[in-house]
Amino acid sequence: MADQAQRTTGRKNDPEGLRRRLVEAAYAAFTTRGYRATSVHDLKRETGATGGALAHHFPTKKDLALAVLQDQVAEIVEETWMRPVLTAATAGEGIRAVFAGIAAELEAQGSVSGCPLNNLALELARDDADFRRVIDAIFLRWRDAIADKIRTDLRAGAATTIDPEAFATFVVATYSGAMAMAKASQSAAPLRTCAEQLTRLMRDWRVP
Amino acid sequence: MADQAQRTTGRKNDPEGLRRRLVEAAYAAFTTRGYRATSVHDLKRETGATGGALAHHFPTKKDLALAVLQDQVAEIVEETWMRPVLTAATAGEGIRAVFAGIAAELEAQGSVSGCPLNNLALELARDDADFRRVIDAIFLRWRDAIADKIRTDLRAGAATTIDPEAFATFVVATYSGAMAMAKASQSAAPLRTCAEQLTRLMRDWRVP
DNA sequence: TGAAAAACAGGACGAACGTCCTGATTTGAA
């Protein structure tokens, strides 16, 4: 360090940038390899952060995981599920499209690491109340977005007597479970099968 | 040890018994706390087994987990799902009863530790092919049992055009996902909601 | 410009972790 105290432009701190890189690396590691399976040393190596820097931003590993849930996982659910469904023509069409899109994506990349929320939920929700609160809140927002879309369809005259909240819970559960099976079989087939079954259910909620 | 080499009845080896106690303790720990969250030292303490005894029966932790999957998890799925469904009047009635029974059980014990198969599947299936094979096989047998029951109903004259295999996959996925949501919310509500939705679907597969 | 705070460097720390090793005891077959 002494031989090059000043680089060409002068080195600068980038706290937000480093924090973001840490959270992104942790998101990738936690949702694919798992929370316990990932060591903080792994993250230091991947990001180039030192122990001091890491401890400054995230005193404990748990703090980092909470940030991953709030910043990354919530955002991914929003992007991949809520927005597509809310902007689709109908709830049914939106749900069908999301399933199909994710199935295609999994087949393209060849391996299935599962639903990020589901992966972390099953590993962290059980023993720690802080994790559970955050995870449950994300599940709730996810479900409510779908329920809202169904309510919109109903107001537009869809011919069904379904309960929006209950059906939304049903959709989220089916998706989560299908992803678990997809992970176990390393195949998008369960996802496609479940999408087909759900589509079958919804296709006669005709909107006039 | 030297002061009491011979106890009252004379100590005896019990290899099968010790093996069984180890697998049962590991099953309880792995499916509630998690595989990585459980140390082999924990299991030694809980069962009273020594390092040598443990290493003799299960050279590695992975061997123990494979035994847990094959001996315990497969058996639990058989007991709690396959047998009740196969012996029910109809597939629909069997599925409804299993959901209701498990929901009641969760509410009685106050906490939700999730579906044993699902818990281990999400933690172990991704990176290890040996685990994945065993887990996928259990999922398959589970699905096939339900599909068989639906086929039986169809032969008995049920009025539906459903594909047995696809619908069975759908049921397993919905259950797994509902249990994940139940774990996150520490409530049986998602299970009850999904059961209601599934029942609604199946109630007009009238068997004459 | 000076001082306090924030951001980061780099390693020390004890406490686990999973596995393996040597030897003692028990068991079953000869």
Next chain:
DNA sequence: TTCAAATCAGGACGTTCGTCCTGTTTTTCA
């Protein structure tokens, strides 16, 4: 009864874990 194999005792081994600590540098603000 003898002896090899199976079963178990108990601890050592090196590694890795998450956290904390003492400094140094950079940034902020008055």
